[in-house]
Amino acid sequence: MHNDIERIFFEKEDIAAKVHELGKLIELDYKDKDAVAICILKGACVFFADLMRAVHLPIAFDFMAISSYGNSRKSSGVVQIIKDLDNNIEGKHVLIVEDIMDSGQTLAYLKELLQSRNPLSLRVCCLLDKPSRRVAPIEPDYCGFTIPDEFVVGYGLDFAERYRNLPYVGVLKPDVYA
Ligand code: IMP
Ligand code: MG
Helix, strand or coil: CHHHEEEEEECHHHHHHHHHHHHHHHHHHHCCCCEEEEEEECCCHHHHHHHHCCCCCCCEEEEEEEECCCCCCCCCCCCEEEECCCCCCCCCEEEEEEEEECCCHHHHHHHHHHHCCCCCEEEEEEEEECHHHCCCCCCCCEEEEECCCCCEEECCECECCECCCCCCEEEECHHHHC
């Protein structure tokens, strides 16, 4: 698995420090609020587990599974809800936790969908942001790292469902895609 990586973008320690920073920001903003954090499966699961343990508040968890990419590296532009939330978010302060904002189409769609359920507030936290690829008019409220237009894997992010368990974020060797 590690042999398939050409270059590491963010080491495990860089990610841990950033996640701690984001956790403190979220903790300040959501203090005394009835909050629910939504993990967008599967990509955000690793980030979510670490981030939530850096937020020392009684925040609720919920999970939504969506699919926007299939097994390719390009967005299909279509967001499919595979698993919806378990609980009603009406009157709650909602924080969507996602792995990466790329074209922004997935999160723009999700925000619109969740907004229609009348939360008190709705924000997005993503570990990575690729602003140069943006198509939808959306920005993350909390973001770990901004990256150039390169396809990355690890720390939850996959290529064809693999490499999610890499402890760092990196770029695959070109022959892996072939
Ligand atoms: P968007 O709708 O184009 O913003 O795509 C968001 C989704 O595409 C993310 O939740 C990821 O699942 C996937 N994605 C975008 N860029 C990458 C990448 O560099 N590596 C792995 N998955 C990515
Ligand atoms: Mg994803």
